Amino acid sequence: MTMRTHRHARSVTLPDLLLSICASFVLVLGTTPFTAEGIVLYNDGESHSIQTSMDDAISLRSSSALTLPPGDYTIRSPPGADSSIRLYMSSVLNATGGDIIGADASEDHPAAAAGVIVGSASRAEFNDGVTVRGGSHLGMEADNYLMDPSSAQNSNEIVAAIAVNGDDAKGRGGDALVCQYLGSNVTIHGGNFLAGRGSVRDGHSLRASYDGAEIHVRGGTYYGSWMAHSGGTIVAYGCLSRIGTRLVGRLGEDGRHSLDVQVFEEGGGKVVVHSAEGCNHYKRKSAPSSASVMVGESGVRRSLLGLAMILCWSFVPV
Numbered sequence: 001m002t003m004r005t006h007r008h009a010r011s012v013t014l015p016d017l018l019l020s021i022c023a024s025f026v027l028v029l030g031t032t033p034f035t036a037e038g039i040v041l042y043n044d045g046e047s048h049s050i051q052t053s054m055d056d057a058i059s060l061r062s063s064s065a066l067t068l069p070p071g072d073y074t075i076r077s078p079p080g081a082d083s084s085i086r087l088y089m090s091s092v093l094n095a096t097g098g099d100i101i102g103a104d105a106s107e108d109h110p111a112a113a114a115g116v117i118v119g120s121a122s123r124a125e126f127n128d129g130v131t132v133r134g135g136s137h138l139g140m141e142a143d144n145y146l147m148d149p150s151s152a153q154n155s156n157e158i159v160a161a162i163a164v165n166g167d168d169a170k171g172r173g174g175d176a177l178v179c180q181y182l183g184s185n186v187t188i189h190g191g192n193f194l195a196g197r198g199s200v201r202d203g204h205s206l207r208a209s210y211d212g213a214e215i216h217v218r219g220g221t222y223y224g225s226w227m228a229h230s231g232g233t234i235v236a237y238g239c240l241s242r243i244g245t246r247l248v249g250r251l252g253e254d255g256r257h258s259l260d261v262q263v264f265e266e267g268g269g270k271v272v273v274h275s276a277e278g279c280n281h282y283k284r285k286s287a288p289s290s291a292s293v294m295v296g297e298s299g300v301r302r303s304l305l306g307l308a309m310i311l312c313w314s315f316v317p318v
Contacts, residue, residue, distance in 0.1 A: 038078035042066060042091075050075070051097070057081040060091035060122070070097035070129045077102055077135075080109040083178075087122035095130040095191070102135035102174040102196060112137040112174035112196050112203065119213075121183030126191040126220065134174030134196030134203040134224075171200025175207045176224065179232065182212030188220045190257070195224025205261070208232030208269065219252045225262040228269030235272045239279035247271065249279075 042048055043061040050058075051069050057077040060066055066085070068075075075098055077084040084100045087093055093116070102113035112135035118124045126132070173196030179186045195203040205224035208215045211231035218237045226247070228234050240249035240259065251257040253276055263271045 038081060057083065058085045059088065060086070060093065061088045063090045063092075065092040065094070068093075068095040068098045068100075068130060072099075073097070074099045074101060077113050079103050079106055081113055082111075083114040083117040085115070086117045086119070087124065087184075088120045089122070090120070091122045093118070093122075093124040094127075095125070095132075096127040097129045099131045099133070101133045102176075104135045104196075105137040105174075110137075112172065112198070114174045114178050114203075115176045115193075117178045117180065118184050118186050119178075119180045121181070123184075124179075124186045126177075126186070126188045128190030128219075130190075131192040131194070132176045133194045134176045134205075136196045137171055137173050137198040137200075171198050173198035173201070173203035175203040175227075176205045177215070178207045178209065179213045179215045180207075180209040182210070184213045186215045188215070188217050189252075190219045192221045193223070204264075206234060208234050211268075217251060219257045221257060222259065222261050225264060226271060227264045227266070228271050229264075230267040230269060232269045233272060234263075234270070235274060237274045237276065239276055240273045242273065247273070 038056055039059055040054070040056045041059045041061065042064040043059075045063045047065040047067065049067045049069060051071045051073060053073045053075070055076050055078060058066065058075065075084050081103055084102055085093065095116075100115045102115045103109070105112040115132035115134050116124065176193040176195055177186065193205040195205045197203075202224055204227040205222040206215055206217070207227045207229065209227075209229045209232045213232040215232075215234045216237070217234065226234055236247060236251065236259070238249055238251040238253075238257075238259070239255060240247055240251070242263075245262050245264070246260065247263050248260045249258075251259050265271055
């Protein structure tokens with residue numbers, strides 16, 4: 001006689017069901033971008049690529065990487081976001097294309113957004129083909145300016161008002177590129193960086209804030225000033241000279257990008273120049289030596305003596 005063993009199905013309890021749902025949610029969240037209203041979040045530690053226009057802010061976290069390949073597309077942050085692309089937690093951005101635009105200020109969202117913010121020990125590299133723009137802050141009534149972070153409508157506006165724009169965002173355009181906090185590093189080989197316009201003052205094309213944040217500039221075109229703030233560092237490479245508060249010359253070893261920007265250093269921030277070998281800097285002409293002065297004076301005396309002899313000879317009666 002054959003004996004059959006019957007297995008009784010274990011009843012599913014509520015804790016088991018909740019655990020299964022949570023596990024599925026974590027699995028999906030870890031392998032696909034999480035999309036909330038106006039924000040696309042990559043936090044899976046994987047590499048991603050975007051080559052299409054979008055009106056959402058992008059947030060990179062947990063060592064995730066994003067590539068922006070060459071192409072004609074636009075990434076524009078929605079109103080109220082602090083930036084179009086923001087990097088957290090050792091994330092990586094490599095941009096060689098696209099137009100990255102920070103949102104303009106408005107009555108409902110009175111702080112202009114940055115184009116890109118690189119923070120929390122993250123890295124970014126920019127090359128020819130990409131354009132990064134800060135949002136504008138124009139044409140608003142004074143009563144609508146964000147005077148106090150406590151008047152912000154959400155946390156994004158507080159970040160935009162303090163972490164990016166300083167403690168007073170009144171009438172200030174957004175910065176194009178911000179690098180902030182320890183371990184954050186940006187390298188620029190090319191691209192266009194445009195500060196947002198402001199009714200009181202424009203933003204910066206580059207801003208390095210807080211100890212350990214570094215921006216290395218080897219190329220690119222800049223419309224707007226540079227700011228090194230609170231221990232942040234901007235390092236420029238090429239044949240460059242400081243003339244007052246301006247940095248002028250040519251960037252990179254090949255010198256194909258010209259540079260003429262105003263630089264600001266506040267709170268221990270530094271703008272450092274690494275000049276390439278063989279640079280032909282503008283120099284004042286050296287003062288003439290004493291020997292050359294003596295030779296010149298003797299020549300003048302001989303000329304005057306000869307002229308006097310000629311004049312005297314002309315009056316001698318024949």
